[in-house]
Amino acid sequence: MISLALEYSDKLLMGMWVTLQLTLIPVLLAACFALPLAVLRRKPNLWVQAPIRLFVSFFRGTPLLAQLFLVYYGSGQFREELSALGLWWFFREPIYCALLAFTLNSTAYQIEIMRGGLQSVNVGEIEAGLACGMTPLTLHRRIILPNAYRIAFPALGNEVILMLKGGAVASVITILDIMGHTRRAFSQTFDINIYFIAAILYLLITTLFVLFWRTLEGRLNHHLNRPEQRTVIAARGVTAVN
Amino acid sequence: METLQLLQLGEHGWGDQLLSGLWVTLRLALTSLPIGLALGFLVATVLMSRNRALKSLAIAYTTTLRGLPELLTLFIIYHGAGLLLRQVLNWINPDIGYVELSPFVAGVVALSLVFAAYSAEVIRGAWQALDKGQIEAAQAYGFSPWLVFRRIELPQIWRIALPGLGNLWINLIKDTALVSVIALNDLMRMAGIAVGATKQPFTFYLTVCLMYWLVCLSFEVLLGRAEKRASRGLKTLGGH
Numbered sequence: 001m002i003s004l005a006l007e008y009s010d011k012l013l014m015g016m017w018v019t020l021q022l023t024l025i026p027v028l029l030a031a032c033f034a035l036p037l038a039v040l041r042r043k044p045n046l047w048v049q050a051p052i053r054l055f056v057s058f059f060r061g062t063p064l065l066a067q068l069f070l071v072y073y074g075s076g077q078f079r080e081e082l083s084a085l086g087l088w089w090f091f092r093e094p095i096y097c098a099l100l101a102f103t104l105n106s107t108a109y110q111i112e113i114m115r116g117g118l119q120s121v122n123v124g125e126i127e128a129g130l131a132c133g134m135t136p137l138t139l140h141r142r143i144i145l146p147n148a149y150r151i152a153f154p155a156l157g158n159e160v161i162l163m164l165k166g167g168a169v170a171s172v173i174t175i176l177d178i179m180g181h182t183r184r185a186f187s188q189t190f191d192i193n194i195y196f197i198a199a200i201l202y203l204l205i206t207t208l209f210v211l212f213w214r215t216l217e218g219r220l221n222h223h224l225n226r227p228e229q230r231t232v233i234a235a236r237g238v239t240a241v242n
Numbered sequence: 243m244e245t246l247q248l249l250q251l252g253e254h255g256w257g258d259q260l261l262s263g264l265w266v267t268l269r270l271a272l273t274s275l276p277i278g279l280a281l282g283f284l285v286a287t288v289l290m291s292r293n294r295a296l297k298s299l300a301i302a303y304t305t306t307l308r309g310l311p312e313l314l315t316l317f318i319i320y321h322g323a324g325l326l327l328r329q330v331l332n333w334i335n336p337d338i339g340y341v342e343l344s345p346f347v348a349g350v351v352a353l354s355l356v357f358a359a360y361s362a363e364v365i366r367g368a369w370q371a372l373d374k375g376q377i378e379a380a381q382a383y384g385f386s387p388w389l390v391f392r393r394i395e396l397p398q399i400w401r402i403a404l405p406g407l408g409n410l411w412i413n414l415i416k417d418t419a420l421v422s423v424i425a426l427n428d429l430m431r432m433a434g435i436a437v438g439a440t441k442q443p444f445t446f447y448l449t450v451c452l453m454y455w456l457v458c459l460s461f462e463v464l465l466g467r468a469e470k471r472a473s474r475g476l477k478t479l480g481g482h
Contacts, residue, residue, distance in 0.1 A: 057455070057459070058451070058455055061412075061416075061454065061455040061458035061459060061462075062416070062451045062454045062455050062458070063416040063417070063418075063419035063420075063430070063454055064416070065419045065420060065422070065423075065430060066419055066430060066447060066450055066451045066454060067451065069430075069433075069434075069443070069447045070444070070447040070448060070451055073437065073443035073444075073447060074443045074444035074447045074448065075444070076443050076444075077441075077442060077443050077444035077445065078444065161309075164311075165309075165310070165311040165312065166311070167311075168311035168312075168313045168314060169313055169420070171313070172313075172423055179311065179313060179314060182314075183317070186317075186321065192318070192321055192322045192325055195314065195317055195318045195321065195322065196318070198314055199306075199310055199314060199318065202309060202310055202311060202314065203306065203309045203310065206309040207309070
């Protein structure tokens with residue numbers, strides 16, 4: 001198994017790089033789109049709400065593989081129109097199609113996550129901000145968004161992991177990510193161990209990411225567990241024992 | 243109009259092929275659900291047990307399967323279990339020749355294993371959220387352990403775990419699409435066949451998306467009702 005891993009190490013490393021791109025680019029792009037859409041999604045106006053709800057429901061209610069095929073193969077049906085618009089270079093490339101499909105998918109999930117985060121911001125804090133005479137922009141910048149992101153943070157980390165795992169379907173449209181290289185190597189060697197090596201790689205990435213995200217979360221909530229508060233709690237613990 | 247002709251039932255359209263694919267997809271999901279749920283319950287029990295060795299085994303199981311891409315799990319089962327099966331069968335009877343694990347069985351095994359890993363965590367969470375006092379009260383009444391489980395624990399685990407399990411069920415339906423990659427004639431693959439013949443990829447993949455969407459939405463409605471029913475005995479604030 002080790003010799004097999006060494007034999008395919010540079011390919012697997014290249015695959016890892018593609019997998020990381022296929023995860024991080026969509027997630028970051030989606031993060032940019034999801035925030036304004038989540039804010040709009042909370043407006044009471046049905047004409048604003050309905051299209052966003054429809055978008056979210058569609059992309060959460062269909063398989064990622066089907067969405068990928070819809071973008072990659074589906075665009076072929078409009079080849080002439082897309083060429084006329086000068087967009088065909090984009091839809092011709094599997095990697096761009098995968099990035100587009102994954103971004104749309106992640107946007108839908110992140111809208112729901114951010115909606116939950118925005119909803120959970122303490123009303124008292126918003127009222128306090130309003131009472132201080134904050135403009136809506138300042139209110140969002142200083143009070144609503146920092147709190148919403150803090151609440152949504154663990155769920156956003158889960159979304160990154162879901163994208164990392166879900167992104168493996170890109171191998172089906174010939175993209176050589178970890179999964180793509182693994183499938184190719186298996187078809188050459190028929191050695192099942194190559195799949196176990198891929199499994200270890202995926203587990204390694206997820207574990208490292210979870211640790212990284214936890215550290216970030218600790219930083220983000222630093223003010224919530226200050227050392228003096230900890231001592232107070234510890235002191236209470238001691239009294240309780242006594 | 244042309245599009246409608248492509249999708250109609252019978253000889254001229256692909257409607258019946260798509261429906262047969264949908265039937266395979268649903269059968270796959272509905273077969274994996276009870277197996278995965280039973281296994282999930284079993285793993286949850288082990289996660290809650292005091293036996294250290296068994297417990298770490300169960301933790302390893304849930305973390306691994308939740309950390310792997312479902313597609314990779316499917317390939318490992320399809321190729322790996324196929325290999326194993328072949329070796330075992332050849333060892334029993336060397337003349338049996340070439341055998342292959344059917345894509346349907348491989349799909350059921352892979353999807354059940356994944357569902358079990360996720361549902362075990364949901365069920366464990368619900369189990370731990372139970373009110374200990376109620377269990378003690380039941381024991382004080384002389385309930386046998388099985389009766390405690392059936393009358394006190396199970397109905398409440400069900401109520402608390404239902405939203406989480408519902409999400410997993412929707413994920414399971416969506417994950418069935420992956421099985422098309424190992425050549426099972428499910429909805430996704432039937433659409434691929436139709437696209438090969440008609441050269442209308444957008445039409446068919448959009449139709450397939452809409453079919454999956456419809457299935458997921460219907461189950462969401464059903465789950466909403468089930469959740470209401472499961473919490474009918476619950477006291478709520480403000481009469482909502």
